[in-house]
Amino acid sequence: MPRSQTKLKIIEAALALFAKQGVSQVKLQHIADEVGISVGNLAYHFKHKEELIETVHKQGLQALEEVLKAFLEAPGFYDFDRQLSLFYHFSTRYHFCFSCNREIHLHQPQLAASWQDQLHKFFLQICKRLDLYQKKGWLQTEWWDGCYEQLAHNIFLCCCYWLPQQQFVEGASSSMAFRQAIWSQIRPYLSPQGNSLYAQTNQLAH
Structure with a gap:
């Protein structure tokens, strides 16, 4: 070979x-x-094992960068749904970077710091996306100050940790179930226009 x-x-x-x-x-x-x-x-x-972990981790960082680039390309609901699908497939391959992050931080803190930097960028992208949706009238006016920042935090946590939890509890997962879990966080805040766009997105996605 x-x-x-x-x-x-x-x-x-x-x-x-x-x-x-x-x-x-x-x-x-x-x-x-x-x-x-x-x-x-x-x-x-x-x-040694640490060298292999570093190689795999860096490969994961590069893959995450590509996913984050996709989140910047288009703002619509259908595009967001497609981007969530990309993130799901990324996380199925590299979810140990999420579930073992504390362990990696203890032994290779520089790797963990690079990972945290990328995840912080991801969180900020979610915040900007929700801000854009509100400006377009697809989301309701904030129910309280900081409402959508909290929503962004919830979406971020769901993106990062839904898959390991799902596999632990049910032993299986799917892109559709993952996307539905994210949209279930967003749907209560949709305006009438946003609900109409979501219905169109749902039809296209299926």
């Missing part, structure tokens, strides 16, 4: 095992067994 192909298989195996078992529970031997190589062969590509 070519070296570059072996390295890619190691990364893919690490991603799958980290997502399934958590970073602390996975040993290099487990990853080597998954790929079908010796630990010595694995160590040729990654000298």
Whole structure:
């Protein structure tokens, strides 16, 4: 097997095992067994587990950057729904970065800090999106000062932690269920115009 192909298989195996078992529970031997190589062969590509975690984490950061770019492209409800789908598929692949963030922070704080920076950008994008929707008349006037900032916080938490919780409780998830969970946070605040746009979006999405 070519070296570059072996390295890619190691990364893919690490991603799958980290997502399934958590970073602390996975040993290099487990990853080597998954790929079908010796630990010595694995160590040729990654000298220690921390190096592999860093590689996978940086790959996740790059993928998250691409998702966040998509959130800046178009402001409509249908576009937002499509962007949520992109985030869902990202999080199914890299959700260990959310669920194991504290663990990574303890051992590799620089990685955790980079991840937190990207997530803060994501939160600010959600805030700006809700502000735009209110200005367009798609959301009602704020029920109280800071109402939509709190809503943005709730959406952010749902985006980050819905998938691990769903898989823990039910063992399965879907893009549609994820998007519905996010929209259920937003729908009570929609104006009549917003409800009409949401109905159109729902028809297009199905």
